[in-house]
Amino acid sequence: MSTMTKTIIVSFSFLMIIVSFLIGWWAKKKVTTSEAYFGSTGMFGPFTVGLSSTAAVASAFALVGVPGLMYSTGNAMCFWMLSSAAFAMAYLILGKKVRAMSEIGKVASLGDLSDLRYNNNKVIKITMSLTLFLGCVAYLAAQIKAGSELFAHLMGWDPLLTGFVIFGVLALYMAISGEVGGLLTQAFQGLVMIVAGAVIIAAFFNITGGFGEVLRVTAEAEAVTVNNITKDFSPDMLNAWGSMPRVVAMSWMLIPILGTVGQPQVITRMYALKDPRDMPKMGMYTALSHTMVGLLTLVVANGALYLVATGKIDPLVSGDRAIYALADYSGVVAQLFVYAGVLAAAMSSASLFLSICSTVVSRDIPNALGFKFEPKKQVQISRISMLVLGIASIIFSITQGEMVGILGTFGWGTLMSATFPVFVIGLLWRRANEKGVMCGSVVGLALNIISFAGFKWPGALPWYFNVVALSIAVTVFVSLVTKEQEINKKLEAVIEL
Amino acid sequence: MDLSGKKTAIIMITTALWLIITFLGWNNAYLVSMYLGVVLMLLYMMLGTAKQGKVSKKLFFYCLFPWAILWIVSFSLADYYANLFTGVVPTFTVLGFHPSFAATVFGYWIGGMLTLTLMYMTFKDEWMSQEYWDDFTKKIKEIDKIEEPEEGGAL
Numbered sequence: 244m245s246t247m248t249k250t251i252i253v254s255f256s257f258l259m260i261i262v263s264f265l266i267g268w269w270a271k272k273k274v275t276t277s278e279a280y281f282g283s284t285g286m287f288g289p290f291t292v293g294l295s296s297t298a299a300v301a302s303a304f305a306l307v308g309v310p311g312l313m314y315s316t317g318n319a320m321c322f323w324m325l326s327s328a329a330f331a332m333a334y335l336i337l338g339k340k341v342r343a344m345s346e347i348g349k350v351a352s353l354g355d356l357s358d359l360r361y362n363n364n365k366v367i368k369i370t371m372s373l374t375l376f377l378g379c380v381a382y383l384a385a386q387i388k389a390g391s392e393l394f395a396h397l398m399g400w401d402p403l404l405t406g407f408v409i410f411g412v413l414a415l416y417m418a419i420s421g422e423v424g425g426l427l428t429q430a431f432q433g434l435v436m437i438v439a440g441a442v443i444i445a446a447f448f449n450i451t452g453g454f455g456e457v458l459r460v461t462a463e464a465e466a467v468t469v470n471n472i473t474k475d476f477s478p479d480m481l482n483a484w485g486s487m488p489r490v491v492a493m494s495w496m497l498i499p500i501l502g503t504v505g506q507p508q509v510i511t512r513m514y515a516l517k518d519p520r521d522m523p524k525m526g527m528y529t530a531l532s533h534t535m536v537g538l539l540t541l542v543v544a545n546g547a548l549y550l551v552a553t554g555k556i557d558p559l560v561s562g563d564r565a566i567y568a569l570a571d572y573s574g575v576v577a578q579l580f581v582y583a584g585v586l587a588a589a590m591s592s593a594s595l596f597l598s599i600c601s602t603v604v605s606r607d608i609p610n611a612l613g614f615k616f617e618p619k620k621q622v623q624i625s626r627i628s629m630l631v632l633g634i635a636s637i638i639f640s641i642t643q644g645e646m647v648g649i650l651g652t653f654g655w656g657t658l659m660s661a662t663f664p665v666f667v668i669g670l671l672w673r674r675a676n677e678k679g680v681m682c683g684s685v686v687g688l689a690l691n692i693i694s695f696a697g698f699k700w701p702g703a704l705p706w707y708f709n710v711v712a713l714s715i716a717v718t719v720f721v722s723l724v725t726k727e728q729e730i731n732k733k734l735e736a737v738i739e740l
Numbered sequence: 741m742d743l744s745g746k747k748t749a750i751i752m753i754t755t756a757l758w759l760i761i762t763f764l765g766w767n768n769a770y771l772v773s774m775y776l777g778v779v780l781m782l783l784y785m786m787l788g789t790a791k792q793g794k795v796s797k798k799l800f801f802y803c804l805f806p807w808a809i810l811w812i813v814s815f816s817l818a819d820y821y822a823n824l825f826t827g828v829v830p831t832f833t834v835l836g837f838h839p840s841f842a843a844t845v846f847g848y849w850i851g852g853m854l855t856l857t858l859m860y861m862t863f864k865d866e867w868m869s870q871e872y873w874d875d876f877t878k879k880i881k882e883i884d885k886i887e888e889p890e891e892g893g894a895l
Contacts, residue, residue: 318841318844321849322848325848325849327849327852328807328848328849328853332781332785334860335785335788335789335860335867339867339868340788343876346876346877346880347880453836454835454836455836456836458830458833458838459829463829478827478829479826479827481837482818482821482825482840483818483822483840483843484818488768489768489770490768490769490773492770493765494765496774497773497774497777500777501781504784519868520864520873523857523867526857530853530857671751671787671788673747674751703765703768704762704766711758712758712759712761732883733880736883739791739792739793
């Protein structure tokens with residue numbers, strides 16, 4: 244790649260960072276209450292919230308790691324990535340109940356929802372917050388590492404400096420305008436990802452002639468070896484299952500689909516919606532934008548396979564290079580949008596997870612421990628914590644690469660195990676009581692830590708599947724064998740809504 | 741469809757399904773697990789959409805049930821065609837996709853997304869009408885009048 248091309252790519256991406264900062268700066272005038280700062284509660288319409296949800300869900304892993312897995316192991320990962328139905332499902336399961344909770348009390352965070360549902364139970368709030376923190380910090384570190392290393396590698400810059408330039412700006416606008424700035428910048432970054440998707444999809448069809456050609460060449464290529472790197476092909480690699488054990492495909496269907504309803508970036512957006520009756524419309528916007536991102540990952544993997552199978556490029560050293568290989572082959576316009584799109588994916592997810600981490604450490608856990616502050620003071624404390632956490636995350640992500648890799652196994656499943664017993668079971672079933680959810684949350688946190696420490700679960704299922712199933716089972720079992728708890732009339736109305 | 745009084749039983753079934761799917765997953769029974777996964781999701785959606793314990797028949801028969809059938813069919817076709825064309829180039833494609841993967845693309849992905857999303861929009865009043873929401877907020881205000889205001893989340 245020529246220096247001129249690199250300069251254009253970086254300039255375009257930095258323009259996106261500047262626009263994000265300006266949106267974040269502008270958004271501060273909308274931060275008139277602490278609910279706005281922490282949760283954007285009831286503030287935005289379905290288009291903005293829908294785009295923001297997609298952008299926050301689709302991390303850099305979705306754009307880089309998923310096509311990489313599909314390049315390496317075939318289509319099993321498509322069950323995860325083509326899960327666009329999950330948003331409507333999440334809103335059907337939990338949408339009106341979560342939104343209704345903000346009508347019966349002040350809701351600006353997941354901790355507030357827990358307080359309202361479980362009578363300010365400290366153990367539930369703290370264990371859920373700790374598990375959330377674990378999952379969010381893992382995601383945050385992975386986004387910072389991916390975004391920083393991409394541009395450091397491209398321009399030969401120092402990764403730490405690159406990290407500070409990109410994610411320091413992000414931490415700054417998040418500190419200034421909180422979730423309002425976060426949600427609006429995520430919506431903008433979601434748009435960037437959609438445009439990037441349109442560009443790369445057009446490039447894919449232009450280069451390959453369509454999926455039929457990809458299927459034909461990959462079925463016939465057998466193996467391509469260049470410089471001791473071999474890419475094996477087979478007629479089966481583009482069937483529904485690819486080369487992974489099929490049971491992995493099963494878990495990659497169930498966990499993302501049902502996991503969506505438990506992701507903080509989805510639940511928090513349910514109460515950010517101004518008119519709850521717009522939730523079906525939001526489901527449509529979210530599904531369509533997610534479909535675009537899903538198609539992007541599909542064409543990237545197929546495009547890279549086609550290029551390698553036809554000998555137009557060498558086999559990739561790593562599957563994660565698939566998106567860049569296709570963009571580089573497609574020309575400068577595709578490169579501009581793909582690099583900006585990957586950065587947008589990293590930034591949108593990072594801003595959401597930074598915000599949740601900050602809310603957990605500066606507000607939810609101190610509050611559960613009895614430290615309460617006036618709203619204005621609380622916002623000031625959270626601004627400082629957002630900046631401190633942002634800086635600490637950048638340093639940690641860049642300097643502790645191995646640990647980030649280990650933490651990278653946390654994320655989706657960990658977040659699901661934190662929220663599913665507390666909110667999904669708790670808001671669908673009035674019989675779920677404090678003891679049951681407390682036990683489920685503690686077991687969920689403990690099993691996450693045990694898995695982190697290297698415990699091997701039986702079978703080929705990803706470890707988080709076992710953790711989620713057991714934490715749900717413990718919640719329900721303990722709720723059933725302990726005394727039914729009275730709940731107040733307003734909460735009863737929400738659960739029956 | 742009245743779920744009042746059956747919610748605890750449904751939650752117990754969903755919990756059993758989680759454990760059964762996990763056990764089947766350990767033993768590589770992927771296809772049965774996927775079918776049971778659809779039942780699990782269907783039950784959660786029924787609980788989530790129930791209003792005062794009642795599931796709208798329109799929402800169930802035009803949205804949830806067709807979605808469940810579509811996904812079960814798509815998983816079956818994905819498996820059937822993958823087995824049929826194992827190790828060989830498929831004799832036909834669907835818009836260029838391997839027939840096995842076409843079931844995922846058009847059934848699981850696009851079909852599932854459109855069935856749930858479009859029907860959700862079409863029957864949004866069955867999910868929650870404006871009147872129903874207004875009644876809820878009015879009820880909350882009435883409870884507030886006769887009870888101490890709920891403290892809720894600390895700000």
